[in-house]
Amino acid sequence: MTQLSLSSRETLLGDPPLARFSRLLGEPAATQALTRLDRELDWQRPSLRLYGREHPIPRHQVWMGSPDARYRYSGRNFCPEAWHPEVAAIRDAVVECLAAAGQSARFNSVLLNRYADGEERMGWHSDDEPELGAAPLIAAVSLGAERPLRFRWKQREAEAFNAWLPHDSLLVMGPGVQRRLQHALLPRRHRGLRISLTFRWVHPSRIHD
Ligand SMILES: O=C(O)CCC(=O)C(=O)O
Ligand SMILES: [Fe+2]
Numbered sequence: 001m002t003q004l005s006l007s008s009r010e011t012l013l014g015d016p017p018l019a020r021f022s023r024l025l026g027e028p029a030a031t032q033a034l035t036r037l038d039r040e041l042d043w044q045r046p047s048l049r050l051y052g053r054e055h056p057i058p059r060h061q062v063w064m065g066s067p068d069a070r071y072r073y074s075g076r077n078f079c080p081e082a083w084h085p086e087v088a089a090i091r092d093a094v095v096e097c098l099a100a101a102g103q104s105a106r107f108n109s110v111l112l113n114r115y116a117d118g119e120e121r122m123g124w125h126s127d128d129e130p131e132l133g134a135a136p137l138i139a140a141v142s143l144g145a146e147r148p149l150r151f152r153w154k155q156r157e158a159e160a161f162n163a164w165l166p167h168d169s170l171l172v173m174g175p176g177v178q179r180r181l182q183h184a185l186l187p188r189r190h191r192g193l194r195i196s197l198t199f200r201w202v203h204p205s206r207i208h209d
Helices: 029-040 085-100
Strands: 010-015 018-022 047-050 055-057 061-066 071-072 076-078 111-114 122-125 138-144 147-153 161-164 169-173 181-184 194-198
Touching: 018 161, 029 085, 029 111, 029 138, 047 181, 061 194, 085 111, 085 138, 085 194, 161 169
Parallel strands: none
Antiparallel strands: 010 018, 018 169, 047 055, 061 111, 071 076, 111 194, 122 181, 138 169, 138 194, 147 161, 147 181
């Protein structure tokens, strides 16, 4: 039996589609991936300009992907790093997991986020940059400490809620999730390293210098 057949799917929202899979990679692969990514990636802490002042982001990150998948983020153009073999293997596991669930998907870009502990975080946002297209599918893999990704509706049509993301889980944000909701990884009082990988498809033709 392969690890893939052990992964299980849970629906968190039907419309727009939000689903969580557990045991994406299996053990010891998932723990080995966490250790390897922590050690081997060139983690960056860029600063964002806000009200004329530079603020280092409250986490570390790496953009990775195909060379033509350039990405605009906070007004800057990022050229992604080349695929690390471990990240490419996780990407392929995500594509296989989705295919086994009857969903075809492709990814040419990933944002990796490294949160050293519960103080490190990501603020409210939607992944709705124009180069992602009108209805992107974003697949978020979590490794390490379990934390909740908090969702809130832009039109306040329902209550905010937490999607808990355990080690070796996959959260799939389907078409409409970015348009209708925002998400954030809020600070929590707890210890433990967490690395997330959010795989996307960046439309190469939409990028202009
Ligand atoms: O760390 C997470 O799970 C969230 C990351 C995220 O929202 C993003 O990369 O856009
Ligand atoms: Fe996001």
